[in-house]
Amino acid sequence: MIKLQLDITMHSPIIAQDDLTGKRSEIPQRITPINLGHLEYRWALRLQVRLAEARRQEEIGDVLLLVQHPPVITFGRGGGAEDLRITPEALRQAGIGLHQTERGGRATYHGPGQLVAYPILKLPNDDLHTYVWRLEQVILDVLGSFGIAATRVERHPGALVGNDKIAAIGVAVRQGVTMHGLALNVDPPLEHFKLIVPCGIADKGVTSMRQVLGHPVDFEAVESAFVRAFA
DSSP, X not given: OEEOXXXXXXXXXXXXXXXXXXTTOSSOOSSEEEEEEEOOHHHHHHXXXXXXXXXXXXXXXXXXXXXXXXXXXXXXXXXXXXGBSSOHHHXXXXXXXXXXXXXXXXXXXXXXXXXXXXXEOBOGGGOHHHHHHHHHHHHHHHHHHTTOOOBOOTTSOEEEETTEEEEEEEEEEXXXXXXXXXXXXXXXXXXXXXXXXXXGOTTOEEOOHHHHHTSOOOHHHHXXXXXXXXX
């Protein structure tokens, strides 16, 4: 997996072209996984935009970005202030960011301890339904490899354990290339989800892998399992 180098001066992520074409990888891959580490949401979004355009122009191959964000709430196309349980000002005072995005879905929370994945790939035939189903299957496979039985959520892309949501999906497709993606709760601060109506689902709770298993979970092991499942 490629580790991203950051331009500290410009605060802008930089990826070598050879990295994205896989020329430096010892093992040929259909999609190149890139671990961004901890990165602010706005910079990850800018990087997605740059990579998506490069993918449209066939300058790079398919890319899978993995990242953890500082605490932030994002709204999808269907979400807005009505999904907040506190005021935007109170969020800012708590050090939690707020962003409107073009992805599908409503409000979601991102923060440390949550694995966020942004696939930047050419979508055959613009088949969004099948793509989302496959993302859900990746989540189910990863959770299953840790002994967690999860199910799909009808009309709400993601995964449930019992009555609690453990993963959310919100994607966008422009000119046949995907952006945004999914978030899997490994061990985030669950109290932050109480600040929103997660994904617009008021009658479901939120859980994490740690809460379900009852013990700490190796985050890097989850990342590795995710990359294997996505390949």
